[in-house]
Amino acid sequence: MPAVAPGAIDCDLHPAVPNVKALLPYFDDHWRDMIVQRGVHELDSISYPNNAPMTARPDWKPETGKAGVDLDRLRAEALDGFQTSLAICNCLYGVQLLYTEDMAYAYARAVNDWMAAEWLDKEPRLRASIVIPPQNPEYAAAEIDRLAGDKRFVQVLMLVMDEMPLGRRRYWPIYKAAERHGLPIGIHAGSAYRHPTTPVGWPSYHAEDSAAQAQAFQTTLSSLMTEGVFAEFPELKVVLLESGFAWLPSHMWRLGKFWRGLRMEIPWVDRHPMEIAKEHVRLTINPRDVPPSAEAVERLMNHFESDEMLLFSTDYPHWQFDGDDALPDGISPALAQKICQDNPLATYPRLKETVS
Amino acid sequence: MNVKTETRTPTSADPSVKLAIADCDIHPSPKSVEKEIYPYLEERWRKHNDIYGLILRQPYQSGPAYPKGQPDAARRDAYVPGGGRPGSDVKYMGTHHLDEHNVQLGVLNPLRSGQGLQNVDFAAAYCRAVNDWQISHWTSQDARLKGSVCLPYEDAALSVEEIERRAGDPNFVQAFMLIRTSEPMGQRRYWPIYDALAAANMPLAVHAFGFGGTPSTSSGWPSYYIEDMVAHAQSAQSMVMSLVMEGVFERAPGLKVVVVEAGFAWLPPLAWRLDRIWEKNRAELPHVKRPPSEYIRDHIWLTTQPFEEPDRRSHLKDTMEWIGWDKLLFATDYPHWDFDDPARLPLPKVDKATRENFFLGNALDLYGLR
Numbered sequence: 001m002p003a004v005a006p007g008a009i010d011c012d013l014h015p016a017v018p019n020v021k022a023l024l025p026y027f028d029d030h031w032r033d034m035i036v037q038r039g040v041h042e043l044d045s046i047s048y049p050n051n052a053p054m055t056a057r058p059d060w061k062p063e064t065g066k067a068g069v070d071l072d073r074l075r076a077e078a079l080d081g082f083q084t085s086l087a088i089c090n091c092l093y094g095v096q097l098l099y100t101e102d103m104a105y106a107y108a109r110a111v112n113d114w115m116a117a118e119w120l121d122k123e124p125r126l127r128a129s130i131v132i133p134p135q136n137p138e139y140a141a142a143e144i145d146r147l148a149g150d151k152r153f154v155q156v157l158m159l160v161m162d163e164m165p166l167g168r169r170r171y172w173p174i175y176k177a178a179e180r181h182g183l184p185i186g187i188h189a190g191s192a193y194r195h196p197t198t199p200v201g202w203p204s205y206h207a208e209d210s211a212a213q214a215q216a217f218q219t220t221l222s223s224l225m226t227e228g229v230f231a232e233f234p235e236l237k238v239v240l241l242e243s244g245f246a247w248l249p250s251h252m253w254r255l256g257k258f259w260r261g262l263r264m265e266i267p268w269v270d271r272h273p274m275e276i277a278k279e280h281v282r283l284t285i286n287p288r289d290v291p292p293s294a295e296a297v298e299r300l301m302n303h304f305e306s307d308e309m310l311l312f313s314t315d316y317p318h319w320q321f322d323g324d325d326a327l328p329d330g331i332s333p334a335l336a337q338k339i340c341q342d343n344p345l346a347t348y349p350r351l352k353e354t355v356s
Numbered sequence: 357m358n359v360k361t362e363t364r365t366p367t368s369a370d371p372s373v374k375l376a377i378a379d380c381d382i383h384p385s386p387k388s389v390e391k392e393i394y395p396y397l398e399e400r401w402r403k404h405n406d407i408y409g410l411i412l413r414q415p416y417q418s419g420p421a422y423p424k425g426q427p428d429a430a431r432r433d434a435y436v437p438g439g440g441r442p443g444s445d446v447k448y449m450g451t452h453h454l455d456e457h458n459v460q461l462g463v464l465n466p467l468r469s470g471q472g473l474q475n476v477d478f479a480a481a482y483c484r485a486v487n488d489w490q491i492s493h494w495t496s497q498d499a500r501l502k503g504s505v506c507l508p509y510e511d512a513a514l515s516v517e518e519i520e521r522r523a524g525d526p527n528f529v530q531a532f533m534l535i536r537t538s539e540p541m542g543q544r545r546y547w548p549i550y551d552a553l554a555a556a557n558m559p560l561a562v563h564a565f566g567f568g569g570t571p572s573t574s575s576g577w578p579s580y581y582i583e584d585m586v587a588h589a590q591s592a593q594s595m596v597m598s599l600v601m602e603g604v605f606e607r608a609p610g611l612k613v614v615v616v617e618a619g620f621a622w623l624p625p626l627a628w629r630l631d632r633i634w635e636k637n638r639a640e641l642p643h644v645k646r647p648p649s650e651y652i653r654d655h656i657w658l659t660t661q662p663f664e665e666p667d668r669r670s671h672l673k674d675t676m677e678w679i680g681w682d683k684l685l686f687a688t689d690y691p692h693w694d695f696d697d698p699a700r701l702p703l704p705k706v707d708k709a710t711r712e713n714f715f716l717g718n719a720l721d722l723y724g725l726r
Contacts, residue, residue, distance in 0.1 A: 053636045164576045196570045198594035201539040207637040208601050211630055215590040219573035222583050244629055250621035253666045255586050262425050262582040289629035299674045
């Protein structure tokens, strides 16, 4: 297996909110009262049932409670474990799933302030994504503006399945704010569960919910490209988190094929989608939906026609691989170097600003 | 594509020098519903259609939710000389398409067939009429053409009746559904259909489009026709996933499924992804006894139009090898705008036998017509 060299940058790991009590200090009086009085439950998404196999790798799972809540374990298992120099925290508390936009805004602020105080202040290798309430793009933009001065926040976090396809103009204030501050948009697996998790209705099994994320990422990329997000925001980068990546080339072939036939409908798309993807889209390496043989992985890598699109991630504490087998066989040492360090540094300009 | 094409050279118009092919996706239309379909509909449903029309889970009485790129999504040269919608005249289709491309086997997939109608009784009556019409107006008129049994699939019992009515009828080579069902196709409400098809040894074609009513992406409705067209590939992935993960192929090991007009290059990454997730969730899926990729390899075929077009043909060759050359069926989608011309297909270089099977043999094997 290709080694992860010391100094890698882990672009997707998941410190978890242990419980709502831990967040209470970060709400204002009104929301603290509301949460206590109303007995608001934990906002744990059904995307990651707490005891499901992939929610926590067996050796990263505590005897009781949630994985990813303990800073010392995260240091030992994720940071020291892979000798990473920097790691980007994507908190998956179910803020985006709330139906009340005011409440979502309050929770987003609380989660971000909790992240800064409980993780970033305590561990200098950690960076984080800004959690926003996509329920209200104006609130979301305000939250980005509020935190953008703190350079340890390096990205804006959204979920791949929201109320509408993410390219829709409704979301553009978010992209405008992100571009203004040099923040990529990180789009993570997960859903606000406004719609069935497959385009043909609700599946029966959690395993299907996990697998269907890849289809959601595909239609989301279609939306971002066809709506003209990258024409309107030429500096914007989008990072697909926990998305899988093997599907990307064939999806671009498909979108490119129809772009050739139907581009009159979307005249602002003036390049083949694969060209847009090479410039604007990045994908994290775990989970890896790759073929079983190293030789086939090597061929698949060639289909990307670029060595700049993939970013290292452990997806800690989710279970995507065992031991230190974080990169699939078939990736060359040169490509591994790009994936682990060069590409993350090129994608997140703020990483360079905060390390000497 | 709607562009003016060059005039054919005399040799290319001579069928005797061309490879004989199977076209696994041809769309016939009636010239007139009243004249061609009504004779096979009971009086009650003729009146129903006169009053209410074909009400689907989509916004408009007629026409698609997303306006097409051109009228009827048709090739401009496919309009029948002297009048008639593209694909509405067996004789013109015979010369314009079957003779021209030396089509030895043409599989008919009727689209406005009653499938997905809100009223399932009407759907069943209309599908049955369209199936009768395929015999009277098409398969009995040109021996190269074979029909598909349109199923009113949202009602399994009515679908089973139609399968049993047509089982063993040489006019038909397969049954026919649309991908966008109202629930994922692996759900138990559809299982009697698969049992009946396996018993009848009839493959099931599942074509792009459909009227299930749920948004065509899991993030809601997209804005553009191009998104709707590309999204058939994602719907197809969800459909294949559902069939595998719900255990349909364990229950009906004889079932063969053909994915039609939804792309094919997405299949290997889907299979790899499902295998990894299956490994870690075996406890949730005791009914899925083998790795998902094995069910896919054994049970899924795909038609190739609209053909995948990466910049490098070697990348496409990788993909076609990963799928298996024996699982790919050539199709043109005649008379639609995104027609694939067999003489101009950017097919990777392969040996003669593989090429001939791709264009013809695989279909003859699947449909038992060798």
